[in-house]
Amino acid sequence: MKISQKLQQAHAGPNPPPATFSFEFFVPKTSQGVQNLYDRMDRMYDLNPIFIDITWNAGGRSSTLTNEMVYTAQSTLGLETCMHLTCTNMKVELIDEALDKAFKSGCQNILALRGDPPLDGSESTGDFKYAKDLIKYIRKKYGDHFNIGVAGYPEGHPEEESEIKTLHYLKEKCDVGADFIVTQMFYDVDNFIDWCKKIRKIGVEIPIIPGIMPISTYAAFVRRAKWSEIAIPQHFLDVLDPIKDDDYLVRERGTELVSDMCIKLLHSGYVNHLHFYTMNLEKATVMILEKLNLIEAVKSHDVVGSTELPWRKSLHPGRSKESIRPIFWQNRKYSYVTRTATWDEFPNGRWGDSRSPAFGDIDLCATELLRQSPKRALELWGTPQSLKDMSDIVVSYLQGDLKALPWSDGPVGDDTKIIVDDLIHLNKKGFFTMNSQPSLNAIKSSEKVFGWGPKNGYVYQKQYLEFFCHKDVIAKLLYKIDSFNTKEGDTSSSVISYYAVDKDGHLTTNCKDDDINAVTWGVFPGEEILQPTIVEKTSFLAWKDEVYRLFSEWGNVLGSNLAGADPEKIKGFLDLMNTLSNDFVLCNLVNNDFIDDNSTIFKLIEELDVKDLA
Secondary structure, rough: OOOOHHHHHHHHOOOOOEEEEEEEEOOOOOHHHHHHHHHHHHHHHHHOOOEEEOOOOHHHHHHHHHHHHHHEEEEEEEEHHHHEEEOOOHHHHHHHHHHHHHHOOOOEEEEEEEOOOOOOOOOOOOOOHHHHHHHHHHHHOOOOOOOEEEEEEOOOOOOOOHHHHHHHHHHHHHHOOEEEEEEEEOOOOHHHHHHHHHHHHHHOOOOOEEEEEEOOOOHHHHHHHHOOOOOHHHHHHHHHHOOOOOOHHHHHHHHHHHHHHHHHHOOOOOEEEEEOOOOOOOOOHHHHHHHHHHHHHHHHHHHHHOOOOOOOOOOOOOOOOOOOEHHHHHOOOHHHHHHHOOEOOOOOOOEEOOOOOOOOHHHHOOOOOOOOOOHHHHHHHHOOOOHHHHHHHHHHHHHHOOEOOEEEOOOHHHHHHHHHHHHHHHHHOEEEEEEEEOEEEEOOOOOOOOOOOOOOOOOEEEEEEEEEEHHHHHHHHHHHHHHHHHOOOOOOOOEEEEEEEEOOOOOOOOOOOOOOOEEEEEOOOOOOOEEEEEEEHHHHHHHHHHHHHHHHHHHHHHHOOOOOOHHHHHHHHHHHHHHHHHHHEEEEEOOOOOOOOOHHHHHHHHOOOOOOOO
């Protein structure tokens, strides 16, 4: 959606939030930095910003990365994204390529900038000299498809001494098609308010979005102000100078100063939205939002209609209407959207058709499935030597001490808490849990943890459990499940359904080939029943390939990056990875009696009397 539309919607109605906000991120210099930033962007988007934007570094790999990051943010992470686009030293062919990629990714927002002039003082070799020329070109080629933002300079432009001319240039950009203004960073609020009065006086009526730079360290604070040629109010220096060597205190006091600045902005009548220059950091921005009470305010404002689905939708135009997702990728959203990008669709709208020539091709995934650098993987998980070590890692994750696992991109969710003790118990016995959900029977759609969909509805879930288990144990478990189903009566429709598969693809199941089992659904007034999460054979087998490859990559990544480590320790780690790949089976269980409590599956496993790992 367009930023101007989102702002209008957010602040319309009788009870608008006190303010909305957005985040800016810049393109990292390394591929691992990009991967880590995706994690941070995804996590910070849970704070409910109106949008994020990604800077443009003209020329070379960085500009290509801007397009790639916009595409990933829109398509994979489902984040409303604004793409910076500069025209200095940019030929029209490069501009066309960037706009085409943004258009195809579903991005509807562009921040049109001139960009920095050549460092050698020469004239730009691009086809557009000024931002207004770029705006004209975008409007001519794409009409109103893009919402176009422009830069504003409350303290003047460093290349233009005349304030009148600077205001005139801003008015020209607005007259040729700009939709909103994002300002340069500043700390002098009084000057900013005076500037707002001036641009309103010359007829500029589009939204003004102030650029807010949090204060993390004293050195960075002074350096950025000097580089941007902005004034630092004396009361900022009076507070920060005496404590400039204490980074913790600087951030604390800086948060108070910037928060007070934001409050004054919001009371000025010119501003209802704050744009944070995060510098790809998280804590300082979050501290300001907490100080302003905006995080909870925005969240509570958004809860009225709850969320559309129990997972964030893609904003790619070709995927925005997806309403069903295999549960196997619940914790691996990045690989899911990448893998399924070219899968053919079933006639009824489900994807994952095994008839497609693209189905299950492991090359559709990212080159590396393990989303951690060797250093970070070592910090998170070490070099486990035994099944007991592996169990300890998963238990630590379930207890909230670890924020990721090789097969889970983010921390354990609140929806797991009601069964977490059972999951911990299983992992201590060598059932390494990968995904799970408790059963739910008519939970209100507005409920904070489990709710989703339109308001005044009810949501339901079947108990689901997915785990890695030794092949000798799984044979006994499946025999017990078959016996349990027989006792329950109708064997044509199993109470507990299962899939179990080894590395080589040998599958054991009590489901039919074309069975599609909805494990989450919702009932809402005036709506068809929605069934957004499913279990079915073809997607499960594709997920199997990814799981086993994860163990292989974990072994390869760490095994080749432990130079100087104890050879026996390396060997023990690699032997464990081989054991997990060759002797363990991936299994999922669904209790189709959704009004049953959450103990049935756990009790069946407990009856196997498997001892805790030594």
